[in-house]
Amino acid sequence: MTVPVTWQDVAALLPEFFLVVWASALLLLDVFWIREKRTTAWLSALGFVVALVLAVGQMGRAPLLAFRGMVIADAFSVFLVALFALSGLVGILLAQDYLARNGIERGEFYVLLMFSVVGMMLMARVADLVMIFLALELFSLPLYVMTGFARPRADSEEAALKYFLLGAFASGFMAFGIALVYGATSTTSLPHMVDVIQAGEADLALLTAGAALVLTGLGFKIATVPFHMWTPDVYHGAPSPVSGFMAATAKMAGFAALLRLFVLVFPVVADLTPVLWALAALSMVLGNVAAIAQRNIKRLLAYSSIAHAGYMLSAAVAFADPHLGPQAVAAILFYLVAYVLATFGAWGVVILLERRIGQEGLLLEDYAGLSRQYPGLAAAMAVFMLSFIGVPPTLGFFGKFYLFRVVLDAGFVGLALIGVLTSLVSAYYYLRVVMLMYMKPGEPIVRREPRVQATVLAAAALTLFLGLTAASSLYAWATEAILRFG
Amino acid sequence: MVPTSFYIFLAALLFTIGAVAVLVRRNTLIIYMAVELMLNSANLAFVAFARQFGDISGQLFVFFVITIAAAEVAVGLALIVTIFHTKHSVDIDAMHELKG
Amino acid sequence: MLWQYVPIAIMLVLSMGLAALIVALGHLVGPSRPTHRKMIPYESGMVPIGPGMRRQPIRFYRIAMLFLLFDIEVVFLLPWAVVSRKLGLFGFIEALIFIAILLVGYLYAWKGGALEWE
Numbered sequence: 001m002t003v004p005v006t007w008q009d010v011a012a013l014l015p016e017f018f019l020v021v022w023a024s025a026l027l028l029l030d031v032f033w034i035r036e037k038r039t040t041a042w043l044s045a046l047g048f049v050v051a052l053v054l055a056v057g058q059m060g061r062a063p064l065l066a067f068r069g070m071v072i073a074d075a076f077s078v079f080l081v082a083l084f085a086l087s088g089l090v091g092i093l094l095a096q097d098y099l100a101r102n103g104i105e106r107g108e109f110y111v112l113l114m115f116s117v118v119g120m121m122l123m124a125r126v127a128d129l130v131m132i133f134l135a136l137e138l139f140s141l142p143l144y145v146m147t148g149f150a151r152p153r154a155d156s157e158e159a160a161l162k163y164f165l166l167g168a169f170a171s172g173f174m175a176f177g178i179a180l181v182y183g184a185t186s187t188t189s190l191p192h193m194v195d196v197i198q199a200g201e202a203d204l205a206l207l208t209a210g211a212a213l214v215l216t217g218l219g220f221k222i223a224t225v226p227f228h229m230w231t232p233d234v235y236h237g238a239p240s241p242v243s244g245f246m247a248a249t250a251k252m253a254g255f256a257a258l259l260r261l262f263v264l265v266f267p268v269v270a271d272l273t274p275v276l277w278a279l280a281a282l283s284m285v286l287g288n289v290a291a292i293a294q295r296n297i298k299r300l301l302a303y304s305s306i307a308h309a310g311y312m313l314s315a316a317v318a319f320a321d322p323h324l325g326p327q328a329v330a331a332i333l334f335y336l337v338a339y340v341l342a343t344f345g346a347w348g349v350v351i352l353l354e355r356r357i358g359q360e361g362l363l364l365e366d367y368a369g370l371s372r373q374y375p376g377l378a379a380a381m382a383v384f385m386l387s388f389i390g391v392p393p394t395l396g397f398f399g400k401f402y403l404f405r406v407v408l409d410a411g412f413v414g415l416a417l418i419g420v421l422t423s424l425v426s427a428y429y430y431l432r433v434v435m436l437m438y439m440k441p442g443e444p445i446v447r448r449e450p451r452v453q454a455t456v457l458a459a460a461a462l463t464l465f466l467g468l469t470a471a472s473s474l475y476a477w478a479t480e481a482i483l484r485f486g
Numbered sequence: 487m488v489p490t491s492f493y494i495f496l497a498a499l500l501f502t503i504g505a506v507a508v509l510v511r512r513n514t515l516i517i518y519m520a521v522e523l524m525l526n527s528a529n530l531a532f533v534a535f536a537r538q539f540g541d542i543s544g545q546l547f548v549f550f551v552i553t554i555a556a557a558e559v560a561v562g563l564a565l566i567v568t569i570f571h572t573k574h575s576v577d578i579d580a581m582h583e584l585k586g
Numbered sequence: 587m588l589w590q591y592v593p594i595a596i597m598l599v600l601s602m603g604l605a606a607l608i609v610a611l612g613h614l615v616g617p618s619r620p621t622h623r624k625m626i627p628y629e630s631g632m633v634p635i636g637p638g639m640r641r642q643p644i645r646f647y648r649i650a651m652l653f654l655l656f657d658i659e660v661v662f663l664l665p666w667a668v669v670s671r672k673l674g675l676f677g678f679i680e681a682l683i684f685i686a687i688l689l690v691g692y693l694y695a696w697k698g699g700a701l702e703w704e
Contacts, residue, residue: 004676024690031697130547137554141561148565155583157569162581164562165517169508171558172524175551176501179531183494186539188547233584488588549661556658560651567644 005067012066012073013125014058015051015081016118022047023114030107037105041096044110045089048117052085063484065127069189072127072484079333079481080124080256083340087249088117090344090455094351095241097449102357104150104239112142113245120253124260129178129188132257136174136221139253140167143246147238155358159237166230170220177213180206190265197268208269214261215272215279222254224313225282228306232290235302240354243298244347247305248340255312255336259329262319264483270320277317277415283310284422292429296362297350300429301343304388307426308339314419315403318410327409330479331402337474338399338463342387345459349381352447352456361445367433368442377446377453378437380460385430387463390423395463398471493534500527514569514576518562525555648700659688 010017026047030040055078063074091113099105119139126132144167148160178188184206185193196202219227235243266272287307294300315331318324353370355361371378387396400423407416436442466474500523507520529548536544566576573580627634666673666681673680695701 005680024687027694028690031694130543130550133547133554134550137557141557144561144565148568151568152572154569154572157565157572158581158583161514161565161569162584164565165508165514165521168518168521168558168562169505169524171554172501172504172508172521172528175525175528176497176531178547179497179528179535182544182547183490183531183535183538186535186541188543237584488591552661553658556654560655563647563651567647 008064009066012058012064013071015054015085016121016125018054019047019051019114019118019121022050023111023118026114027108027111030111034107037107038096038100040107040110041092041105044114045092047114048085048089048092051117052082052089055082055085065191069191070128070131071122071125073125074484075481076260076329076333076483077121077124077256079478080252081121083252083337084117084120084124084249087245087252087340087344088113090459091117091241091245091249093451093455094244094344094348095239097447097452098239098241098351098354099149101447102150102239104357106149109146109149112146116142116146117249120249120256123253124256126257126260127190129182129190132261133171133174133178135253136217136257137171139250140171140221143167143242143250146242147234147246149242150239150357153358155237156239157237159234162230163234163238166220170217170227172217173213173220174217177210177215177217180210180213182210184210190260193265197265202268204268207266208271211261211266211269211272212275215258215275218254218258219279222251222258222309222313223306224279224309225286225306226279228283228287228309231306232299232302235305236296236298237358239357240298240347240351243302244344244350247301247347248343251305251309251312252336252340255316255332259316259319259332260483262316263325263329267320267322267325273317273320276313276319277412280310280314280317281415281418283307283313284418285310288422288426288429291426294429295364297364297367297433298362300364300433301346301350304426304430305343307422308335308388310422311335311400311403311419312339314412314415315406317412317415318406321410324406324410326479326482328406329483330475330481331399331406333478333481334402334475335399337478338387338395341459341463341466342384342396345380345456345463346384346388348452348456348459349377349384351452352377352449353444355445364433364436365440365442366444368436368440368444370437370442370444370446372441373444374446376457380456381437382434383460383463385434387467389427389430393464393467395467395471398467398475402475490534490538494531497527497531497534500524500530512578514566514578517578518559518566522555522559525551645703652695652700656688656692659684 034040058078065072116139119135122135144164147163148157150156182188184203185196187193223231284307287303291300291303312332312335315328318328353361387394390396390400404416404419504520504523508517511517529551532544532547570576670677
């Protein structure tokens with residue numbers, strides 16, 4: 001006999017429930033009543049504001065397994081759910097003007113964005129293997145469509161097809177990996193799995209193979225080398241707001257599930273530590289070196305996102321150490337906040353300078369002379385670049401500081417060294433953008449789009465302000481966002 | 487009774503065939519069919535394990551994989567159809583807009 | 587362990603062998619005098635119109651996709667139907683929510699013109 005769903009279950013997933021209902025209603029409203037597509041945009045933005053409030057309302061509650069152990073509302077997931085709601089809001093602010101001016105605005109875009117965010121939120125909540133697979137697909141499928149939203153532009157369609165094929169390939173790995181993990185532990189529930197593993201009843205060889213396949217699947221989503229080859233093409237071909245949204249949030253979602261699985265459930269597969277080590281090192285080196293050769297700002301940011309996935313993964317290498325696990329989670333969460341702020345801001349600048357979709361204003365040379373005519377925008381972009389490098393006092397510096405500290409505590413001196421050296425290499429191409437903006441003469445053409453401009457400036461202000469004043473308290477907050485099951 | 491390892495061996499074989507086909511084939515439709523093969527190899531493994539454990543949750547997972555595969559097919563084929571409209575080809579080698 | 591499957595294996599080998607044998611005998615023993623009339627696709631003599639691999643109109647694909655998406659729901663409704671009495675009102679409401687979500691998709695497809703034939 002089943003236990004009926006209680007209000008407690010619903011309360012655990014309140015932001016997600018609200019967004020699903022809101023998005024479904026909006027989908028119908030959009031086709032039946034709403035004439036101005038802008039109305040749909042603002043209504044979905046309102047939905048994200050409400051979801052953010054609901055997520056904040058969940059903070060400070062005791063961890064709660066809901067829906068018969070399918071999902072969990074713990075401090076870690078609430079932290080990320082709030083961050084996702086905020087990212088959804090920013091995604092809409094960045095996208096609306098861009099879509100309208102390029103004549104590709106459709107109400108479905110916003111609905112897809114909302115469904116995608118719900119999937120990402122569930123990625124942070126997973127307590128069962130079934131949910132990992134469902135959440136992964138729920139956030140990926142809308143992203144495939146959003147990537148191809150600029151049809152019939154061939155580059156956008158091609159990016160969507162590439163993203164789709166490689167994404168589906170990755171979910172094949174996920175599904176088979178999950179099957180092996182299930183076979184090794186005889187349960188799909190993650191809390192049960194922890195018990196089974198601790199009782200020594202799990203088949204370790206099978207579990208390691210399954211964990212490796214799951215890592216491959218998630219590696220595609222967070223774009224680590226060698227599963228990164230789609231990233232530059234997809235970020236290049238997709239409409240810029242979609243690229244920015246993907247770069248920021250898809251990575252967060254991937255890391256959310258990766259951390260929960262590896263820190264809480266898989267510490268026993270310590271055999272995978274060298275694999276993670278290699279993935280992190282390769283991503284840092286290849287991402288940064290390849291970014292040097294880029295002339296297109298979208299491709300540059302794509303390679304930079306690969307490198308940042310490597311930095312974050314380097315802290316996750318310590319997953320098998322029970323003492324360092326929580327510390328690694330806190331460092332990665334902190335880094336994610338810094339990365340997301342700078343990513344949204346930098347893509348916002350890209351959106352403002354992109355003259356027509358996919359053409360003109362996307363090359364690095366187009367940024368020359370930006371500081372003369374638009375000092376505020378140039379300063380903001382400089383802040384993002386410095387945060388990406390990790391220059392104090394930006395938030396990115398503290399992010400790298402906490403990350404490398406975990407890596408050193410775990411005894412991976414080589415990895416920390418690679419991290420620091422590649423950060424130096426990355427300074428070359430990030431500072432080239434700054435140099436172009438401030439030293440070279442030019443006549444950049446910038447859109448007057450107050451909402452995007454406000455978002456960019458707010459992201460820059462936060463990156464600088466949080467770095468100057470609140471870095472340690474933010475880190476303390478991240479430390480409290482502990483992963484647990486019940 | 488056929489031992490579970492036989493099924494898992496078959497599933498692993500199907501998975502490998504699918505993964506290799508994704509990497510070597512040039513036609514996007516065939517690539518997608520190979521992905522389906524990978525998903526279905528996972529289904530086979532799930533059902534085999536579920537029978538061994540006498541546990542229903544493995545079979546349940548298969549339902550979800552089937553549903554997800556259907557949703558994926560809808561999105562994927564729509565993308566392939568759109569790209570066929572633009573390029574009159576669904577070959578991977580015809581995709582050369584994005585270089586850098 | 588697998589001995590009980592041996593008869594099936596023997597059966598498989600025998601039936602495949604027999605099929606191969608009959609086809610081979612037909613080739614070896616029977617006379618072969620191909621004429622143009624005999625080589626066309628339909629033995630009844632019907633003249634084929636156009637190539638066999640021609641493109642199908644896109645609307646068939648659209649209908650097939652919609653069918654597939656709404657067909658999959660049965661995977662979830664069938665197990666529900668089996669135990670629906672045991673689940674009582676709670677299960678009924680759950681199923682209604684499930685169908686309501688599908689209905690949203692259906693209404694969208696309808697309004698979006700996916701059900702128009704032309």
